Amino acid sequence: MVAEKGPLLFHLLAVLLLSSSPVLISSQEHKYISYANLSTSWINHPSRIDNGIAVYISWSPVLLRESNGDGRKFGCSFYCRNTNNECVFGVLIFPSVVNFTRYNYYGSPELVWSANRNSPVGVNASLQLRQDGDLVLENPDGTLVWSTDTRGKSVAGLNLTEQGNLVLFGRNNEVIWQSFDHPTDSLLLGQRLVTGQKLTANVSELKFNTGLFSLSVDRGRLIAYVESTPPQIYYASVLKALSYVEFTNGSFNGSVIPSGSVDQFLKLGFDGHLKVYQFKESFWTETADLSNEKLGPCGEPLVCGNYGVCSDGFCRCPDTETGQGSFFRQMDNWKPNLGCSLVTPISCNHSKRHRLLELKDTTYFAFEASFVKMSKGKSVEDCKSMCLGNCSCKAVLFMLDSWGENLGRKGGCLVLNEVFSIINKDSNASAVSNYNTTLFLKVQKSQAMSRRKKKDITIVASAIGTFAGLFSVIAYSLVHCRKRSKESKEMEGGFLERVPGMPTAFSYEDLKTMTLDFSKKLGEGGFGSVYEGVLDNGTKIAVKRLDGFSQVNESFLVEVETIGSVHHVNLVKLIGFCFQKSHRLLVYEHMANGSLDRWIFNKDERHCLPWHTRTQIIMDVAKGLAYLHEECSLKIIHFDIKPQNILLDEDFNAKVADFGLSKLIEKDQSAVVTRMRGTPGYLAPEWLHSIITEKVDVYSFGILVLEIFCGRKNLDWSREEEDRHLLEIFKRKAEDGALQELVDGKSEDMQLHIEEAEEMMKIAAWCLQHDSIMRPSMSQVVKALEGFVASEMNRKRNFFYTQVDDRQKASDTSVIMPSLLSGPR
Structure with a gap:
């Protein structure tokens, strides 16, 4: 029921809500607004919620509601995570x-419904309850993002109920539209999921977009799907003839849940698990996993990734099961749970090269739930023919019951158009052990294998027909080919032997296919261009195609040897390489948000990084460099730390990239003499006499920190002469005690943390000492960032700075061309 309020009182309260701090403080009778009349609008001006955890969260409230009964509290709000440029209304x-009323928080709020999860908005987006009854979400430029489509349906107002249901009500308080009819990924206490509705998980823990997993009431049962064509079922409830399921305090769909406080909700997670969360001791804590007891250690669709075989929670590729190692490779040797990919992608144009790889005593997560869809009365050969004759088929599961009732050896076939995780039968629940199951995976012989076979047949036939006349020619050809092959193998084999922990070797044709003939260029890095590609499982990759030959060999060997054996969360991962004939390519993980320069040098205020994100990036880079300098078996100096070589993933985690200019030295060597490398503006003073240590990276890191917090380049030729050189300005401001004036003025959030930013710039000053001995190690920098070590701010502020006059400008800028690495990597 929606309470009736006078329109004048409502408008007064609305003004208070929009003009106050994040939560309205008003009269004793009306502590906050839980409803709104027509012709009301709200603008997104997010304020950060200090939630006591690392994740940045901000909000801009619209309506607030406290239950008079059980005390539950809900808010209808703009909600932003990580950045104010990606907000949802929910x-x-x-x-x-x-x-x-006092704005005190003991733990952050949780999003339980959203309107625009796939189309986030930024600052100054608007929510409008229009006179015609439509609730509309728009971008600042007026473009439509989302609406309830209730125009002309006699809407009288908007109400947030005590159950957390957002309702558009009519003149007689009837429900015209409600959020409970359009659930996203969560259910609240008392909320039902009815036939025709579904929960859809987020794509990741920090992203709002729809992911692979969904849950709905279908065919009288509660069924969980993983997105595919068609969707594959990974869970089906025992209870049947259902028209709805309801989440209550203590139960859901026949499952008993530990009873608790009213502060709880049920959520379908990005990993496909259905969990109950309850607020305990200042945090939202998982109290029940309703899917774990039914799925077991190997029942999740992606527990071992695509094509991965799960055995008691351990993952491997199908080749390991069969003893054949030519059809699959692991996506990441260090993370087998990421799955496997086909060495040769399946092509419908080469069906003659298709074959089925048999995996005995295996089953599939969709087996039980999809049993009714199996083609019955089929022999194993029938099943194999069904798959080989269907280009869309990627695998087929044959089932024969173990009780021997089917003397004709008939069974059922389950055809799969996409292969998720495979289950070793010994690892699954006893329910499937009553059946003999065999999985057949479709694979494709490589073109080289087919050509070799065809060539052998041709040679034999020719030899039989014209053995005497062509013997000498054939003998010469064989000797010549063997010699060339031996030389080629020695060259490539010698290279492979010198690369420890070899990453995946791709053929040039594979990479050409994956990149659509190198059609989408992401940018240009050291020694070559970078292109976007896609692996067989849909994972995006960045392929660096090395140009030239004299420089490429050196760069290629260094990059593969270095990155192939180095693994750290803050270093860009080398997935594979190509070393075939004259082709030299490197395959890296794709970094969705591109390089750092596009974010810190962006003049658009809407794309400014918040304080938390900038500090996290700095910490990530520091940890990556500390690993290179001190934790590898070989000390690795990067030589070219700058924003263009810091890449950001979809969650703005930073990773150090481009080791093409790296130099490896033994750990017991304190310094090395080498030619000058790197980018003007980031070079340490010791480059002038070419005696360098890893402290050159520490110096460049100091420049990077200044650029991140100041939001400008160290050398900016577009500015007036006295403002071109950030380091000189930094020196002056440090002497005047005015470092706060340098903090990025485009970011409101940075201005809110101006004192903390000043402390961080003091760490940068520590890194920028002219004498490299006075600079900290990167491990000391990490501890300083974590607050364990005080930075030693040199009173002399002896920063290195060399005046660059306009006559040098042309030559310098020819070296530091604007980066083309700013696109996704």
Whole structure:
């Protein structure tokens, strides 16, 4: 029921809500607004919620509601995570201990419904409850993002109920539209999931977009799907003839849940698990995993990734099961749970090269749930023919019951158009052990294998027909080919032997296919261009195609040897390489948000990185460099630390990239003499006499920190002469005690953390000492960032700075051309 309020009082309260700090403080009778009349609008001006955890969260409230009965609290709000440029309009659940009027938080709110999860908005987006009854979400430029499509349906107002349901009501308080009819990934206490509705998980823990997993009431059962064509079922409830399921305090769909406080909700996670969360001791804590007991250690669709075989929670590729090693390779040797990919992608144009790889005593997560869809009364050969004759078929599961009732050796076939994780039968629940199951995976012989076979047949036939006349020619050809092959293998084999922990070797044709003939160029890095590609499982990659030959060999060997044996969360991962004839290519993980320069040098205020993200990037880079300098078996100096070589993934985690200019030295060597490398503006003073240590990276890191917090380049020729050189300005401001004036003025959030930014710039000053001995090691920098070590701010502020006059400008800028690495990597 929606309470009736006078329009004048409502408008007064609306003004207070929009003009106050994040939560409205008003009269004793009306502590906050839980409803709105027509012709009301709200603008997204997010304020950060200090939630006591690392994840950046901000919000801009619209309506707030506290239950008069059980004390539950909800908010209808713009909600932003990680950045204010990716916000959704949705419903939040707050811990009941929250006091809205005093704005005190003991743990952050959780998003339980959203309107625009696939189309996030930024600052100044608007929500409008129009006179015609439509609730509309628009971008600042007026483009439509989302609406309830209730125009002309006699809507009287908007209400947030005590159950957390956002409702558009009519003149007689009837429900015209409600959020409970359009669930996203969560259910609240008392909320039902009815036939025709579904929960859809997020794509990741930090991203709102729809992911692979969904849950719905279908055919009278509660069924969980993983997205495919068609969708594959990985869970089906025992209870049947259902028209809805309801989440209550203590149960859901026949499953008993530990009873708790009213501060709880049920959520379908990005990993496909259905979990109950409850607020305990200042945090939202998982209290029940409703899917774990039914799925077991190997029942999740992606527990071992695509094509991965799960055995008691351990993952391997199908080749390991069969003893054949030519058809599959692991996506990441260090992370087998990421799955496997086909060495040769399946092509419908080469069906003659298709074959089925047999995996005995295996089953599939969709087996039980999809049993009714199996083609019955089929022999194993029938099943194999069904798959080989269907280009879309990627695998087929044959089932024969073990009780021997089918003397004709008939069974059922389950055809799969996409292969997720495979289950070793010994690892699954006893339910499937009653059946003999065999999985057949479709694979394709490589073109080289087919050509070799065809060539052998041709040679034999020719030899039989014209043995005497062509013997000498054939003998010469064989000797010549063997010699060339031997030389080629010695060259490539010698290279492979010198690369420890070899990453995956791709053929040039594979990479040409994956990159659509190198059609999408991401940018240009050291020694070559970078292109976007896609692996067989849909994973994006960045392929660096090395140009030239004299320089390429050196760069290629260094990069593969270095990155292939180095693994750290803050270093860009080398997935594979190509060393075939004259082709030299490197395959890296794809970094969705491109390089750092596009974010810190962007003049658009809407794309400014918040304080938390900038500090996290700095910490990530510091940890990556500390690993290179001190934790590898060989000390690795990067030589070219700059924003263009810092790449950001979809969650703005930073990784150090481009080891093409790296130099390896033994750990017991303190210094090395080498030619000058790197980029003007980031070079340490010792480059002038060419005696260098890893401290050159520390110096470049100091420049990087300044650029991140100041939001400008170290050398900016577009500015007036006295403002061109950031390091000189930094020196002056440090002497005047005015470092706060340098903090990026484009970011409101940075201005809110101006004192912390000043402390971080003091760490940068520590790194920028002219004398390399006075600079800290990167491990000391990490500890300083974590607050364990005080930075030693040199009173002399002896920063290195060399005046560059306009006559040098042309030559310098020819070296530091604007980076083309700013696209996704």
